[in-house]
Amino acid sequence: xxxxxxxxxxxxxxxxxxxxxxxxxxxxxxxxxxxxxxxxxxxxxxxxxxxxxxxxxxxxxxxxxxxxxxxxxxxxxxxxxxxxxxxxxxxxxxxxxxxxxxxxxxxxxxxxxxxxxxxxxxxxxxxxxxxxxxxxxxxxxxxxxxxxxxxxxxxxxxxxxxxxxxxxxxxxxxxxxxxxxxxxxxxxxxxxxxxxxxxxxxxxxxxxxxxxxxxxxxxxxxxxxxxxxxxxxxxxxxxxxxxxxxxxxxxxxxxxxxxxxxxxxxxxxxxxxxxxxxxxxxxxxxxxxxxxxxxxxxxxxxxxxxxxxxxxxxxxxxxxxxxxxxxxxxxxxxxxxxxxxxxxxxxxxxxxxxxxxxxxxxxxxxxxxxxxxxxxxxxxxxxxxxxxxxxxxxxxxxxxxxxxxxxxxxxxxxxxxxxxxxxxxxxxxxxxxxxxxxxxxxxxxxxxxxxxxxxxxxxxxxxxxxxxxxxxxxxxxxxxxxxxxxxxxxxxxxxxxxxxxxxxxxxxxxxxxxxxxxxxxxxxxxxxxxxxxxxxxxxxxxxxxxxxxxxxxxxxxxxxxxxxxxxxxxxxxxxxxxxxxxxxxxxxxxxxxxxxxxxxxxxxxxxxxxxxxxxxxxxxxxxxxxxxxxxxxxxxxxxxxxxxxxxxxxxxxxxxxxxxxxxxxxxxxxxxxxxxxxxxxxxxxxxxxxxxxxxxxxxxxxxx
Numbered sequence: 001x002x003x004x005x006x007x008x009x010x011x012x013x014x015x016x017x018x019x020x021x022x023x024x025x026x027x028x029x030x031x032x033x034x035x036x037x038x039x040x041x042x043x044x045x046x047x048x049x050x051x052x053x054x055x056x057x058x059x060x061x062x063x064x065x066x067x068x069x070x071x072x073x074x075x076x077x078x079x080x081x082x083x084x085x086x087x088x089x090x091x092x093x094x095x096x097x098x099x100x101x102x103x104x105x106x107x108x109x110x111x112x113x114x115x116x117x118x119x120x121x122x123x124x125x126x127x128x129x130x131x132x133x134x135x136x137x138x139x140x141x142x143x144x145x146x147x148x149x150x151x152x153x154x155x156x157x158x159x160x161x162x163x164x165x166x167x168x169x170x171x172x173x174x175x176x177x178x179x180x181x182x183x184x185x186x187x188x189x190x191x192x193x194x195x196x197x198x199x200x201x202x203x204x205x206x207x208x209x210x211x212x213x214x215x216x217x218x219x220x221x222x223x224x225x226x227x228x229x230x231x232x233x234x235x236x237x238x239x240x241x242x243x244x245x246x247x248x249x250x251x252x253x254x255x256x257x258x259x260x261x262x263x264x265x266x267x268x269x270x271x272x273x274x275x276x277x278x279x280x281x282x283x284x285x286x287x288x289x290x291x292x293x294x295x296x297x298x299x300x301x302x303x304x305x306x307x308x309x310x311x312x313x314x315x316x317x318x319x320x321x322x323x324x325x326x327x328x329x330x331x332x333x334x335x336x337x338x339x340x341x342x343x344x345x346x347x348x349x350x351x352x353x354x355x356x357x358x359x360x361x362x363x364x365x366x367x368x369x370x371x372x373x374x375x376x377x378x379x380x381x382x383x384x385x386x387x388x389x390x391x392x393x394x395x396x397x398x399x400x401x402x403x404x405x406x407x408x409x410x411x412x413x414x415x416x417x418x419x420x421x422x423x424x425x426x427x428x429x430x431x432x433x434x435x436x437x438x439x440x441x442x443x444x445x446x447x448x449x450x451x452x453x454x455x456x457x458x459x460x461x462x463x464x465x466x467x468x469x470x471x472x473x474x475x476x477x478x479x480x481x482x483x484x485x486x487x488x489x490x491x492x493x494x495x496x497x498x499x500x501x502x503x504x505x506x507x508x509x510x511x512x513x514x515x516x517x518x519x520x521x522x523x524x525x526x527x528x529x530x531x532x533x534x535x536x537x538x539x540x541x542x543x544x545x546x547x548x549x550x551x552x553x554x555x556x557x558x559x560x561x562x563x564x565x566x567x568x569x570x571x572x573x574x575x576x577x578x579x580x581x582x583x584x585x586x587x588x589x590x591x592x593x594x595x596x597x598x599x600x601x602x603x604x605x606x607x608x609x610x611x612x613x614x615x616x617x618x619x620x621x622x623x624x625x626x627x628x629x630x631x632x633x634x635x636x637x638x639x640x641x642x643x644x645x646x647x648x649x650x651x652x653x654x655x656x657x658x659x660x661x662x663x664x665x666x667x668x669x670x671x672x673x674x675x676x677x678x679x680x681x682x683x684x685x686x687x688x689x690x691x692x693x694x695x696x697x698x699x700x701x702x703x704x
Contacts, residue, residue: 095129156356179689247278325359354674367695375652383635395649399594405552414448421521474576
């Protein structure tokens with residue numbers, strides 16, 4: 001095989017990776033190899049992210065650590081059962097047939113010389129179902145990996161054979177394999193549900209040429225500024241803006257919202273959404289790598305790499321749990337016959353074998369990661385992207401939610417509602433000067449001013465002599481135009497610059513304007529509260545969230561009006577970005593229990609999003625700074641999704657702990673019963689396989 005030279009982190013697929021312990025073993029082994037700069041195994045997606053020049057050596061080590069796991073450069077999409085699964089199912093059915101045959105004719109088979117028939121039938125059934133397990137155990141022992149489930153199953157069944165319990169040995173091995181088969185199918189089902197998200201990635205784009213002709217191109221080859229044609233029923237390949245046409249767009253795969261969005265000329269559209277009705281001409285605004293669909297897929301694929309504390313604990317727990325069970329089994333085997341006169345060795349050996357059967361850690365090491373994986377997948381299907389399993393745990397413990405105001409509780413869709421110039425100043429001049437000064441600002445208020453001027457007076461010509469513009473965060477804009485110094489901003493800005501002005505106590509955001517220190521008037525810009533904001537706050541209170549607070553940079557009157565309208569517990573107004581950060585820190589410091597979530601959507605929210613226990617960015621189509629900083633990204637601007645995120649976090653954590661208590665409780669019970677001689681190997685194997693299947697099925701509930 002030719003050695004592959006890597007110069008960056010690359011992704012490989014690990015076929016037949018069916019347990020979290022195996023994934024941890026591979027990651028640990030590969031990470032310690034010379035020449036490996038980075039190695040991360042994601043059990044949920046069966047992937048290895050690798051930065052190394054020694055790819056061949058890595059493949060060999062993985063084969064050594066886990067003989068059944070194959071490292072491949074590409075993922076093969078399976079329809080129905082994979083060939084390996086079909087072969088495994090055939091072996092299970094053949095072994096089951098022989099097992100039933102042996103039980104039905106057990107007396108007759110035992111009557112043959114040397115019990116030849118009994119050994120033949122049960123021996124064949126055992127080898128068909130257990131040869132692979134025995135081989136794995138031998139391979140693991142050769143490489144120093146003694147205490148795993150294959151070792152436990154091999155020792156317990158071989159011990160049963162040694163004391164003449166052939167049916168029980170076959171039954172243990174057979175039902176262990178059945179449990180493994182069901183477990184693998186459940187894991188694959190969960191992976192496929194997440195993989196269905198990947199199907200939103202468009203495969204081609206129809207380029208519209210200047211002469212009106214069209215050509216097909218790969219989305220990654222389409223440049224920003226090029227025009228693409230999207231026909232009804234087609235998936236929009238890239239983020240862009242509609243230039244011609246009108247239609248309804250289904251964005252449910254990105255946002256979780258089932259209601260189509262109406263789009264027309266000027267409307268933004270996003271890659272991965274489906275054009276439902278009309279023909280659209282779209283100008284591409286982002287390359288594929290930066291598109292909404294690419295960012296979403298990247299978040300989903302990497303989310304499961306951040307493990308929750310519970311998940312990390314279970315992985316570590318499994319490392320000493322199996323050796324401890326083996327030590328207990330040895331003690332049960334030898335101590336009673338040595339210490340209690342007349343106690344038969346075979347009786348205690350049988351009880352030790354029961355302990356080994358029931359102590360298999362599969363239920364824990366598979367169902368716990370699967371539970372978190374399911375939580376991330378279930379959230380993604382609702383348009384909630386959680387960047388790691390650890391954040392699901394944090395969401396589950398949220399007791400305080402802090403909202404930004406603009407664009408979060410309110411629409412962020414500002415409208416000019418009043419223009420109040422001073423005497424001698426025309427409304428057109430006041431609005432024009434404000435628009436000129438805010439020409440380069442991306443703030444929603446600046447957009448509202450531009451829209452108002454265009455609507456009333458037409459397009460504004462760029463200021464000829466706009467020499468210098470300085471945006472003062474939290475205050476406004478200072479600009480020089482045609483030799484004059486213009487100040488546009490809030491009341492605090494006027495006070496800071498010592499400009500006499502009229503005090504206005506009106507609802508809405510008030511923009512003051514002065515030229516060369518002379519007050520010219522004010523413009524009132526109002527923002528509408530989202531209709532679902534009050535319901536969202538009520539939903540959070542019903543979930544037991546104790547404090548729902550708003551932090552706003554707006555004036556006191558506006559913030560108070562919003563707080564009363566949506567039913568907030570508290571609010572703070574007139575805050576600069578650094579003030580918001582200090583307020584978040586003060587709230588975190590004051591809380592005795594629970595965690596604090598901050599919900600925002602703007603660049604100025606980034607520090608607070610980073611400082612909160614969990615930062616939630618509103619709208620995947622908001623600012624990049626907010627999305628990059630946040631721990632959870634909502635693919636829609638619907639504020640009720642915040643309560644959904646908390647609910648999913650709690651449901652996931654509840655299911656994970658149900659599995660922990662279920663698995664450990666039943667195993668502890670049967671270990672005690674086994675030592676007391678009240679449990680047989682039959683009961684032990686049904687308890688072990690049963691609890692594994694129940695835990696795995698319980699973990700998959702969170703996907704729905």
